[in-house]
Amino acid sequence: MELDNIEKLLEKYFEATTTVAEEETLRAYFSQESVATHLKQYSPLFQYFSKAKEERYTKQVPLKPRKNYYKWLSIAAVAVLSAGIYFGNGYLEQQRLDRENAAFAYQETKKALSLLAENFGKGTEKMAYLNEFEETKQKIYNEN
Numbered sequence: 001m002e003l004d005n006i007e008k009l010l011e012k013y014f015e016a017t018t019t020v021a022e023e024e025t026l027r028a029y030f031s032q033e034s035v036a037t038h039l040k041q042y043s044p045l046f047q048y049f050s051k052a053k054e055e056r057y058t059k060q061v062p063l064k065p066r067k068n069y070y071k072w073l074s075i076a077a078v079a080v081l082s083a084g085i086y087f088g089n090g091y092l093e094q095q096r097l098d099r100e101n102a103a104f105a106y107q108e109t110k111k112a113l114s115l116l117a118e119n120f121g122k123g124t125e126k127m128a129y130l131n132e133f134e135e136t137k138q139k140i141y142n143e144n
Contacts, residue, residue: 002029003036010042 006029012018013026029035030046 006036006039010039 006026009018009022009026012022018026027046030039030043035043
């Protein structure tokens with residue numbers, strides 16, 4: 001009857017449905033000397049788990065003391081932030097002045113071009129008289 005129970009527990013174990021108590025029963029069975037011959041192949045597996053459970057790590061692990069870099073990191077962050085604010089304001093002021101200068105230059109260029117266009121308009125009026133003179137001259141030469 002016990003062998004039947006062990007086989008059923010093995011099936012449940014390989015299907016991953018056993019409880020902790022059932023696994024303890026399997027470990028206890030496979031740790032003894034009298035294991036059924038057709039189940040001897042599973043003995044090393046459960047014996048390994050029993051031996052691994054008893055192993056302990058005994059070496060000392062040297063721990064290095066942690067250095068507190070957070071203080072220096074916060075000081076560096078404050079320095080970078082204040083430098084950014086100081087130089088950033090100067091940069092923004094320079095950008096504002098550049099925009100004002102560009103707007104002034106645009107207005108002056110606009111005035112100069114409108115004056116130039118006005119003077120070109122006067123020149124075309126004079127050209128109309130020349131054009132009329134040319135047409136009349138051509139008529140005179142064509143009649144003779």
